[in-house]
Amino acid sequence: MTDNNGPPGANRWPEGSLRATDVSRSFEGVHALQGVTLEIDRREVVGLIGPNGAGKTTLINVITGFDLPTSGKIVLDGEDVTRWRALRRARGGLARTFQHGHLFRSLTVRENIELAALGVGMGPREARQICGELLDALDLRARADVIAGTLAHGEEQKVGVARALASRPRYVLLDEPAAGLSEADIESFSALVRRVRDDFGAGLLLVDHNMAVIMDVCDRIHVLDQGRTLASGAPTEIRQNIDVAAAYLGSSGVEAEARDA
Numbered sequence: 001m002t003d004n005n006g007p008p009g010a011n012r013w014p015e016g017s018l019r020a021t022d023v024s025r026s027f028e029g030v031h032a033l034q035g036v037t038l039e040i041d042r043r044e045v046v047g048l049i050g051p052n053g054a055g056k057t058t059l060i061n062v063i064t065g066f067d068l069p070t071s072g073k074i075v076l077d078g079e080d081v082t083r084w085r086a087l088r089r090a091r092g093g094l095a096r097t098f099q100h101g102h103l104f105r106s107l108t109v110r111e112n113i114e115l116a117a118l119g120v121g122m123g124p125r126e127a128r129q130i131c132g133e134l135l136d137a138l139d140l141r142a143r144a145d146v147i148a149g150t151l152a153h154g155e156e157q158k159v160g161v162a163r164a165l166a167s168r169p170r171y172v173l174l175d176e177p178a179a180g181l182s183e184a185d186i187e188s189f190s191a192l193v194r195r196v197r198d199d200f201g202a203g204l205l206l207v208d209h210n211m212a213v214i215m216d217v218c219d220r221i222h223v224l225d226q227g228r229t230l231a232s233g234a235p236t237e238i239r240q241n242i243d244v245a246a247a248y249l250g251s252s253g254v255e256a257e258a259r260d261a
């Protein structure tokens with residue numbers, strides 16, 4: 001599949017990996033991250049789980065440049081980007097979504113996607129083109145002129161992903177994209193995550209509390225607790241490990257969610 005006949009951005013980048021090495025971040029005495037090392041390869045989905053306050057969003061912030069680590073290193077396809085600003089990292093292929101939605105609610109779906117492309121430095125023509133490709137690829141064409149603030153929650157999440165993909169990213173970091181979705185929306189969202197991996201060739205980091213989604217779509221899973229890595233491995237290994245993890249995390253953690261999965 002090539003850029004000409006595949007989905008936008010497909011196979012655009014050579015293989016590589018995104019690596020956070022020994023990353024720590026403290027906020028006035030709160031150790032949000034302590035020596036976390038995590039790697040995401042192109043064409044794989046890495047799940048990032050852990051209880052509230054475990055440091056998941058902080059790790060996404062530090063990897064994408066919305067925050068800087070107190071210590072540690074972020075390497076994007078061999079390049080040390082630890083001190084790069086967020087916009088430079090976005091232009092270099094790192095895209096993210098936000099836990100609490102970040103659409104321009106008074107603008108249309110189309111305008112939201114185009115603005116994301118313009119925001120990383122594309123010209124108007126290229127922004128229009130990638131937007132058109134994404135509207136088709138994500139089945140949003142019929143919703144292009146709808147005001148984002150009126151979208152159903154599932155569609156809103158999908159437009160958030162479309163905005164992330166508008167920068168033609170190598171890696172996409174998704175912060176709780178399935179939160180609040182209906183069963184049906186969760187199913188189509190999982191399919192979308194697989195497509196971003198398989199057709200767009202991106203590496204994904206998926207933060208979610210829904211263990212069914214995590215177990216279903218992730219190639220590897222990384223468990224954080226109180227800023228530290230608790231476990232890391234294939235879904236089957238993590239599932240086997242889950243009783244140990246649950247004992248440690250208690251009811252706020254993966255225990256109940258794992259049982260529901």
Ligand SMILES: Nc1ncnc2c1ncn2[C@@H]1O[C@H](COP(=O)(O)OP(=O)(O)OP(=O)(O)O)[C@@H](O)[C@H]1O
Nearest residue numbers: 027030032050051052053054055056057058059099
């Ligand atoms: N800007 C900040 N200032 C002070 N403390 C912060 C800041 N950002 C995060 N923290 C603290 O760092 C810890 C990790 O927070 P973080 O938001 O990364 O957790 P999380 O795993 O994303 O949780 P959730 O599942 O609730 O989204 C928490 O104790 C939080 O209060």
Ligand SMILES: [Mg+2]
Nearest residue numbers: 056057058099
């Ligand atoms: Mg969070």
